[in-house]
Amino acid sequence: MDAIKDYSFTVLERFMKYVTIDTQSDPYSKTTPSTEKQKNLGKILVEELHAIGIADAELDEHGYVYATISATTEKEVPVICFCSHMDTSPDCSGTGVKPVIHRNYNGGDIILPADPAQVLRPADHPDLKYQKGNDIVTADGTTLLGADNKAGLAEIMDAACFLMKHPEIKHGKIRILFTPDEEIGRGVDKADLKKLGARFAYTVDGETCGSIENETFSADYAVLSIKGVSSHPGFAKGNMESALKIASEIVSVLPKDRLSPESTNAKEGFIHPIAIKGTVEEATIEFILRDFDDAELKNHERILHAIAEEVMEGYPRSSFSLEVKEQYRNMKRILDQHPDLIRFAEEAVRRAGLEPKLQSIRGGTDGSRLSFMGLPCPNIFAGEHAFHGKQEWVSVQDMQKAVETIVNIAVVWEELS
Structure with a gap:
């Protein structure tokens, strides 16, 4: 897609902003969201969605963000949704995150500046071997980074920004859903799927660039x-x-x-x-x-x-x-009934110049439960690695590829539905 080749991505700037906002969820809280501070990020996301021209963006009382990118085609295309979660894991502090960009990664160890004992070694992080020359973002060594799942948030936001700037690109109606409390297994407890009105969805919460996850733990x-x-x-x-x-x-x-x-x-x-x-x-x-x-x-x-x-x-x-x-239960049982979900995602990844990797995830996503609630929902890569710990990292170039893939998914659904 020629338009995206010339696009000035905003994903890094958005990501660097989002990770500084503490959104750690609390498994012992009885409220939704489990921590009120998650709404602080929700409000910012709504403001940014309004700023790019999405007038119906809203934050509800339970901490969910809903928004719509209107269709630009006359074709009947199923409504699809892109979803990411706003909270970070309770397993490691998310307070006072100080992101650091390691430009033009040279392939060696990355020492985190605030705690030299925190060292990202390629032997411990195998995906680093594919990142030479790229720009790597980490925290400073005292907290987690929050790429899980603020990388996904930033990628969906940048894809939305791109599509709003390019109405000539044909796609169906797209819904956006940002959830609280995914890390404590309650991410879709209060999600209003009738209000969402989507037929299919994709969570953007995966790891390796090019990966598509169609199976989770039960x-x-x-x-x-x-x-x-x-x-x-x-x-x-x-x-x-x-x-x-x-x-x-x-x-x-x-x-x-x-x-x-x-x-x-x-x-x-x-x-x-x-x-x-x-x-x-x-x-x-x-x-x-x-x-x-x-x-x-x-x-x-x-x-x-x-x-x-x-x-x-x-x-x-x-x-x-x-x-x-x-x-939650293994979403593959549901996704196997809707092969186009995976087929279209694989085509979108190829159009981004990547080889799609169909994988299982040793964990769960909001998509695990959404699939069994009537919204089939595989997971695509966000580029996040080593989540829930101080050595969490993400590549800027991988985030840009995720933005491109999200846009491609929307286009492929319009073309091939």
Whole structure:
């Protein structure tokens, strides 16, 4: 597309602005959004959408941003949506992010300036080997960067800016959705799909340049509650059964060479304790259970229950219960019913001069749940890497390719529908 070859991208400037706004979500909050500060970014996004001519852009009470790019074709084209999330992970501080641009990357180690112990080494970050000569953005070493998913936000915003400047480019109606709380699994809890009015969607929340993800984990959240026996520690012999020690023992006997994040990859699932708290009398362990296969996911629940039963045999006066809640399911089951979603995305990636890479993601996106809510939604690359940690990074050139791919998707849907 000739127009985009001459386009002055705004994605970097937008990204550098967005990452400085603290939008960390809170899994223990009962509100939507889980943190009010996420709306600070939402307001800025709405202002910027208005500034590029999208008059209906709005931020609702729950922290969702909706906007429309009107169709420029007379053809009947399904309404598509591009979606990214505004929050950053609770796993690492997102307060006071100071982005740093490492120009013309030379292929070696990148030392983060505020903490020289934070070093991006190509051996630890294999995708760096494809970035020589590109411009790499990191945080300063004291926080995460927030490329997950502010890269996606900036890319959708820049693509919208481009399309608004070029009404001669034919495309159908496009809806934009920016969500809160994706990182804590609640990103679409309050999304109004009737109001959105899209038939298909793409999240822009992927990693390697050119990748398209049509498969995610299926995911459950589990809480193991333990009731022990409390007594005065000075008179505890033969009487006390500490719930806290029982919980610790259960965690200690979980498999270490399998079924754990540290020892699995590719299509292997896991049982992962994420929090433990309690007292002598009562304790809880929170887990996330993950697998690409729903039957195997159910088996992980049985394994966890069996481990707890075995440990509890040594504590005859104590008891436990296991509560499991569904979080999301593998979106491939839905996406396989709509092959054009992937076919059109692959064509869009090729038109950007890239080779499409169809991948599975060891995680989930808003698209996982949207797909099962009636809005089929694969995930395309945003260029983000090493997310949820201080060594998070993104390439400026990869972000520009993501902008181009988003525009191409809109064009391909108009041409091939």
